[in-house]
Amino acid sequence: MQHLNKTYQIGAATVTRIDEIPLPNVVPSVLYPDLEAGALEHYERFLGHGSYDRNTGTLTESVHTWLVRFSGYTILVDTGVGNGKTLPAAPQFDHLDLPYLDRLLAAGVQPEDVDFVLMTHVHADHVGWNTRDEDGLWVPTFSNAKYIFSRTEQRYNASLSGYKQAADLPPPRLGGPVRQPASNVYDQSVAPIIKSGLAEMIDVNGTEFLDGISFLPTPGHSVDHASIRLRSGGQEALFLGDVMHHPLQVYRPDLRSVYCEFPEASRASRRWILSYASESHALCFTSHFAESSAGCVTRGTDGFRWQFA
Ligand SMILES: [Zn+2]
DSSP states (O other): OOOOOOEEEETTEEEEEEEEEEEEEEOHHHHOTTOOTTHHHHHGGGSOTTTEETTTTEEEEEEEEEEEEETTEEEEEOOOSOSSOOOTTOGGGTTOOOOHHHHHHHTTOOGGGOOEEEOSOOOHHHHGGGEEEETTEEEESSTTOEEEEEHHHHHHHHHHTTSSOOTTOSOGGGOOOSOOOOTTHIIIIIHHHHHTTOEEEEOOSSOEEETTEEEEEOTTSSTTOEEEEEEETTEEEEEEETSOSSTHHHHOTTOOOTTOSSHHHHHHHHHHHHHHHHHHTOEEEESSBSTTSEEEEEEETTEEEEEEO
């Protein structure tokens, strides 16, 4: 059954979640390899039933995207996994056939209405609907959109996929990578966008690419991961991408997810963005939290706290 998610107001902007895949039954020690035995018992009082299933001892996540209407523009933040993508390393995402575009339509948006696609990073579950399969060819789903993302993410992924080498990447300051982005993602979901002339690669440095919207550097989960900031009417929103996967990391920012490529840098970015979010009172829109996926960070005497909104 089709349902519409809650719409949030940030100044003159509205933000609505567009669902793709619920992800229940996530084994904590698999998502967080450094999680010590028994730690969840200490933190479960902070976790709602929609995020932590006490019966099975498993975490609940979600894959979704965010629809933003702002300044007369229709904007998508990240594009999920997509249909028909070849992802053997992630069987739960391999060759999906889900009514994501119907859900977007239910929110009043046709693919050709989208003006901007903003990507926090180039991982399989954030760039998938960039393209769709048309007679065996990957073509842009949002044919009138500009696709905005990090030039460094593009160069690094292109290099790993056998395109032009990027000898300067990854930068040594991130520490050594413990994994690389999944294969096929660049070929199926990024290269066709560049070929079609719809891609606009940017430097992730806090510059506003559109009045009120900027990409803040939060590297570590990936080589040049960005958190996207929207400011309007004195209010602020942060689209956190994969800086965190689950509310547990608000309480334990030291925990890297198994999907983080550069663990040390990811920890530093997590601490920085949590601190920034608590000071700016930003409404945070996450990529993988379950429940409403949106909320606020506050700082207490013993660390950060999360409150769903
Ligand atoms: Zn992700």
